[in-house]
Amino acid sequence: RWECSSFVKTIDLIPGPKRKPIVGNAMDLPKESHQIMQTIQGKWVKQFGRVYRSWLGFRTFVHISTPMLMEKMLTSQTFIDKGKSYSILRPWLGEGLLLASGNKWRRSRRLLTPAFHFQILDNFFDVFNKNADILCEQLTIANTPVKSDSVEEVDVFPYLKKCTLDIICEAAMGIKINAQLEDSEYIRNVHKISEIVVERFFSFGHFLPDWMYHLTPKGREHMKLLKQIHGFTSKVIRERKEEIAREEIQKENDDGAPDEVKKRRRAFLDLMLLSVKDGVELSDLDIRNEVDTFMFEGHDTTASALVWFLYCMATNSEQQALVQEELNEVFGDSDRPCTMEDTTKLKYLECCIKESLRLYPAVPNITRYMSEDSELGGYKIPSGASVSLQIYALHRNEEYFPDPDVFNPERFQTNESIGRHAFAFVPFSAGPRNCIGQRFAMFEEKVLASSLLRRFKFSYDIAKHGPPRANAELVLRPRDGMPLKLVSCPRCLNFI
Numbered sequence: 001r002w003e004c005s006s007f008v009k010t011i012d013l014i015p016g017p018k019r020k021p022i023v024g025n026a027m028d029l030p031k032e033s034h035q036i037m038q039t040i041q042g043k044w045v046k047q048f049g050r051v052y053r054s055w056l057g058f059r060t061f062v063h064i065s066t067p068m069l070m071e072k073m074l075t076s077q078t079f080i081d082k083g084k085s086y087s088i089l090r091p092w093l094g095e096g097l098l099l100a101s102g103n104k105w106r107r108s109r110r111l112l113t114p115a116f117h118f119q120i121l122d123n124f125f126d127v128f129n130k131n132a133d134i135l136c137e138q139l140t141i142a143n144t145p146v147k148s149d150s151v152e153e154v155d156v157f158p159y160l161k162k163c164t165l166d167i168i169c170e171a172a173m174g175i176k177i178n179a180q181l182e183d184s185e186y187i188r189n190v191h192k193i194s195e196i197v198v199e200r201f202f203s204f205g206h207f208l209p210d211w212m213y214h215l216t217p218k219g220r221e222h223m224k225l226l227k228q229i230h231g232f233t234s235k236v237i238r239e240r241k242e243e244i245a246r247e248e249i250q251k252e253n254d255d256g257a258p259d260e261v262k263k264r265r266r267a268f269l270d271l272m273l274l275s276v277k278d279g280v281e282l283s284d285l286d287i288r289n290e291v292d293t294f295m296f297e298g299h300d301t302t303a304s305a306l307v308w309f310l311y312c313m314a315t316n317s318e319q320q321a322l323v324q325e326e327l328n329e330v331f332g333d334s335d336r337p338c339t340m341e342d343t344t345k346l347k348y349l350e351c352c353i354k355e356s357l358r359l360y361p362a363v364p365n366i367t368r369y370m371s372e373d374s375e376l377g378g379y380k381i382p383s384g385a386s387v388s389l390q391i392y393a394l395h396r397n398e399e400y401f402p403d404p405d406v407f408n409p410e411r412f413q414t415n416e417s418i419g420r421h422a423f424a425f426v427p428f429s430a431g432p433r434n435c436i437g438q439r440f441a442m443f444e445e446k447v448l449a450s451s452l453l454r455r456f457k458f459s460y461d462i463a464k465h466g467p468p469r470a471n472a473e474l475v476l477r478p479r480d481g482m483p484l485k486l487v488s489c490p491r492c493l494n495f496i
């Protein structure tokens, strides 16, 4: 009966790999995790076109990768709800901004948008710089030979992840975890739960309802970690609430807040707590969901973007030298921190970051749930389908990016980008449901990237390792880490 339903018949009018009974196209996917994305966003796009469908069991996906179709989906006010595949994040993130739908999402988005205003982001520059310094110190230590053994390479990825976790902890919750310097149970739990969620995503567990999954050994571990992570965030929220209440009393008694309170940088959590005091209705659970969402969205993404940026620099020495020349013009010999004003001058660095995000988008695809019938590329899309917006395939569309696999930052110089379709490059998505942390992320990337390139020259031994394998998990990550050679350069001009 299912085979003959109008839903299946309508979907099967769209080109795509031949569907097998029950499993759909699940068995057509390669076993090697890094080849799955190459199949879905490479081979099948070439074979079936830039609108095609696939089946994972009884679940269908319509994959799109042209700027026009992206624009239609991303600017829609109707199709703002996420696809069903996001539901495995729900036990962790609840109805936080990433997963919320309808009016709940609209309300949260309105409430949280002011937290990403330039003036507020400016306050986070010292967090970025302080952690960038620790990162450079840690890499220097890792790169220092013990006795006479020379250090050949350093896998930079774990260092970047810890650094971005420290930054987001301070920005989202206002607390210092020091993951770069010491072991932290909370950070271990966040890593572990991300791993378990990815494992579930690619396994049969994905199709089980939460209550059933939580009866399996992995599911029980998932529950245990959730309890600890939620317990930690709730405790931080409680403590910040008490602190804000204490500050208020101090303000009333002292007729004005003490200087250190006035100057205090406000974490995203504080801004939410202050709006509750001003009468906005937000329960403790709402606040916890938002904090957990920032923690989830705000670290793996930026670490992934940075690791691919470093890879692009390490394999393109000419462009690396140009970035270092620009850094030298802006900073000279000084080791002063990078300010918001500096970031506006680092135009070539920005082009390189964008070009690395084009080739290796940290979020390689997003999905939307079709709540009503629609049309895409001449095909009817029935309500109930999920549309997969293939950012990776879009960014390698040669119609918009000639020689798409070549790293060429000049594409993002103003004169080169004039006339290019606005939806041909969307690493942060676009439209009403775009990444709320986009500016925060770009500032963070620029501070970390500039600090690293002011101190080191990077290279990658392609003959030894071959091109890195990119796994599309929650983010696009290098499957086997990122072993880079680092040469300290107190004055980067030495290398030009």
Ligand code: HEM
Residues within 6 Å of the ligand: 082, 097, 098, 099, 109, 293, 294, 297, 298, 299, 301, 302, 305, 361, 362, 363, 366, 367, 427, 428, 429, 432, 433, 434, 435, 436, 437, 438, 440, 441
């Ligand atoms: C290079 C870094 C980043 C990239 C590439 C990135 C990319 C994205 C993308 C593509 C989406 C849309 C997801 C979807 O529609 O399914 C998104 C949403 C989101 N991002 Fe980011 N992101 C980055 C960093 C950050 C940071 C640092 C934060 C927080 C401080 C953040 C917070 C969020 C949130 C809360 C959403 C959900 C927005 C909504 O649905 O209204 N992101 N991000």
